Amino acid sequence: MALPGSRGIGRRLVIAVPFFWLLLLFVVPFLIVLKISLSQDVIAQPPYTPLLDLSQGWAGLKDFFSQLNFDNYGYVLDWNNEFLNAYGSSLIIAGVSTLLLLLVGYPIAYGMARAPRSIQPTLVMMVILPFWTSFLIRVYAWIGILSQDGLLNQALTALGIIDTPLEILNTDLAVYIGIVYSYLPFMVLPLYSALEKMDGTLLEAAEDLGCPPMKAFWLVTFPLSLPGVAAGALLCFIPAVGEFVIPDLLGGSDTLMIGKSLWTEFTVNRSWTASSAVAVLLLIVLVVPIVIYQNIQARQLEAGK
Amino acid sequence: MAKARTQTIGAVRRTFSPWTDPSATPLIRFENVVKSFGAFTAVNHVSLDIYEREFFALLGPSGCGKTTLMRMLAGFEEPTEGRITLAGQDLTGVPPYERPVNMMFQSYALFPHMSVADNIAFGPKQAGMGKGEIAARVEEMLALVKLESFAKRKPHQLSGGQRQRVALARAVANRPKVLLLDEPLGALDKKLREETQFELMDLQQSLGMTFLIVTHDQEEAMTVADRIAVMNHGVLVQVDPPATIYEQPATKYVADFIGDVNIIACKVEGCFGSDLRLATSLTPHPLQVTHSGDQKPGDEVWLAIRPEKMRISLDAPDAAAGNCFEGEIWDIGYLGDLSVYHVELPCGTRIKVSQPNLSRVVERPITWEDKVYVTFTPHAGVVLSR
Known part of the structure; x- marks a missing residue:
């Protein structure tokens, strides 16, 4: 009788570890940010009104609920304050980047999955290789490539393809290039793992049943790789929406992204409360695709049974 | 019907x-x-x-x-x-x-993301058949393999035997x-x-x-x-x-490769019409076999003889019974419908003889280390030259 019980406790302990981890490093910080977003700015240390004073006991808790303040959300959601534009523009930039990543990443992943088995580990290694250099340094390197007198313009001029240097740096195009470059492994690896698992005889069966290879790709390969597409797209889309470094270094002054707005709000305007509200809203915006992804995964698990 | x-x-x-x-x-x-x-x-x-x-x-x-x-x-x-x-x-x-030409694959290669009906409809769709025609064909194929009630299932929801039938239906759907x-x-x-x-x-x-x-x-x-x-x-x-x-x-x-067989190396001693006389190291007596080939005396040949084409008995046969090996039972495989006897000949070679178990009760069954006689007619074996 004791054995199943103790095994139950052991199992619960094992499951408790990741839950505790999430609680400590995600839920608690998020609640702090949520709390700050509901406070008001003051010139003090810290620069917001304390909301919850547990030393006051029950009265403190009552104060907390009576003082809840949604002014910051009103401020962020005000059309005059550019935040909504920044959200929209971030979603568009992240969406377009994800599409570009899919277009670039799919052929790479497909080629890797079709390569001889013996060289596939090497190819995977090559995809991961850029991670061995700091992300920041790699983004800085793109400045050297894309600037007016950068490597790209020098090469194109030397080849006689262009007369006047192209203006790429400090435009949205540079942001797209930066995001596609930086996030490519996150797109390629899930796609590769989905394509690599695929049974080649399914394509033979499609061809045998009268389906030319190109069509077989769309009828068989692509639908079967959709879980990989979904995983890759979310792995790229979610961080790209909140991307700060790439638009800051490669983008122009008119490149509007929510990560940059948040940074400005936090450091230039010194408003912890408003920037917390920006962060909370960003999370809410991103929860939607995450829930969709969860759904797809659950359905896959169901199918795998 | x-x-x-x-x-x-x-x-x-x-x-x-x-x-x-x-x-x-x-x-x-x-x-x-x-x-x-x-x-x-x-x-x-x-x-x-x-x-x-x-x-x-x-x-x-x-x-x-x-x-x-x-x-x-x-x-x-x-x-x-x-x-x-x-x-x-x-x-x-x-x-x-x-x-x-259509193929039914060893792994069945059913499309996992399509239902049974869609799998079967795949070929007809590629052939450009009309919607109604495809539906009728799918129905006909499902009836053919008796899976009418499984049309909407996905392959992973079927048993191995059902998947096999879907694969078959899909492969013949294009006629x-x-x-x-x-x-x-x-x-x-x-x-x-x-x-x-x-x-x-x-x-x-x-x-x-x-x-x-x-x-x-x-x-x-x-x-x-x-x-x-x-x-x-x-x-x-x-x-x-x-x-x-x-x-x-x-x-x-x-x-x-096909079935069980005893292959006995022999030398042709003589040809008499459609009969050959073969010498083998397994028995001192030459073997008489019927063969319509073009063997000459002195040729090396093999006599292939199936276990069920020989008779085994405890009693010595008449001289007229034809070919005979004498040996001792080395091993018995009882398979229910028949028994396979491994008979060791004096030279050490073992041959297999099988006997149907016709009655439930045998008075004196052949058992281990019994001395037995294995007989076969001239027609029982095949003479092979390679």
């Missing part, structure tokens, strides 16, 4: 032998086909004719080239040399999706000229496999299609096929109906 159908099939099968008719045109012709992968020759100068409505089996051990031969007909491999024609059309360079079956029953358990073999034969007759099956299971090939091609090392060793393959094997390899 079922009875009547069986009788027609019986009548068809009884008289069906287009390969004996020199005026018949074969449906499929392999003409001197060679297939090499680098230095390895998988199929070596194979010429083979298969006739319409034939149930043809390619039989051989793994790696003998039978699957490669089939894949060349499906179009997944191109012959290195030679050519394949189907109903007079040269298939060289014709891609798989343009060949009127191909030839259905290729690559080890179609390999994943089924023995009982289901035996049932399905007979279903396949019925299906082939009712569809009037030509079936080409690849298998390494000799019983399966013997059961379903009109003719069997035995392959080894990329070469056709013998192409004949099952009974001929079993009773008149062309070589030691075929005799040994």
Whole structure:
């Protein structure tokens, strides 16, 4: 009788570890940010009104609920304050980047999955290789490539393809290039793992049943790789929406992204409360695709049974 | 109704032998086909004719080239040399999706993201059939394999036997000229496999299609096929109906590959009309066998003789009983319907003799270390020269 019980406790302990981890490093910080977003700015240390004073006991808790303040959300959601534009523009930039990543990443992943088995580990290694250099340094390197007198313009001029240097740096195009470059492994690896698992005889069966290879790709390969597409797209889309470094270094002054707005709000305007509200809203915006992804995964698990 | 159908099939099968008719045109012709992968020759100068409505089996051990031969007909491999024609059309360079040939894959290769109905509809859709026509065809195919109530299921929701039937329905949905079956029953358990073999034969007759099956299971090939091609090392060793393959094997390899056999090395002592006298080290007395070959005295030959073609007894036979080996029981395999006796001869060689267990009670059964006499008639064995 004791054995199943103790095994139950052991199992619960094992499951408790990741839950505790999430609680400590995600839920608690998020609640702090949520709390700050509901406070008001003051010139003090810290620069917001304390909301919850547990030393006051029950009265403190009552104060907390009576003082809840949604002014910051009103401020962020005000059309005059550019935040909504920044959200929209971030979603568009992240969406377009994800599409570009899919277009670039799919052929790479497909080629890797079709390569001889013996060289596939090497190819995977090559995809991961850029991670061995700091992300920041790699983004800085793109400045050297894309600037007016950068490597790209020098090469194109030397080849006689262009007369006047192209203006790429400090435009949205540079942001797209930066995001596609930086996030490519996150797109390629899930796609590769989905394509690599695929049974080649399914394509033979499609061809045998009268389906030319190109069509077989769309009828068989692509639908079967959709879980990989979904995983890759979310792995790229979610961080790209909140991307700060790439638009800051490669983008122009008119490149509007929510990560940059948040940074400005936090450091230039010194408003912890408003920037917390920006962060909370960003999370809410991103929860939607995450829930969709969860759904797809659950359905896959169901199918795998 | 079922009875009547069986009788027609019986009548068809009884008289069906287009390969004996020199005026018949074969449906499929392999003409001197060679297939090499680098230095390895998988199929070596194979010429083979298969006739319409034939149930043809390619039989051989793994790696003998039978699957490669089939894949060349499906179009997944191109012959290195030679050519394949189907109903007079040269298939060289014709891609798989343009060949009127469909294949049932060993792994079934059902599309996991499509329902049973969509899997079956895949071929008709590619052929450009109309919506109503496709629906009718799918229904017909589902009825054919008795899976009407499973149309909406996904392949992973089916049992192995059901998947096998979906694969079959999908492969015949386009009414191909030839259905290729690559080890179609390999994943089924023995009982289901035996049932399905007979279903396949019925299906082939009712569809009037030509079936080409690849298998390494000799019983399966013997059961379903009109003719069997035995392959080894990329070469056709013998192409004949099952009974001929079993009773008149062309070589030691075929005799040994199909069923159980004792192969006895002999030397021809003399020829008397259709009789040969053979000397062997297994017995001091020469063996008398019937043979219509062109052996001369002094030739080295092998006598292939099946265990069930010999009789075993505890009593010495009459001198007139024919050929006789004397030996001692070394081992007995009791299989229920029959017993297999391993008899050790004085020279140390062991031969296998099987005996049906006709009655439930045997007064004095043959048992270990009994001295026994193994007899066989001049017609019991086959004389092979290679």
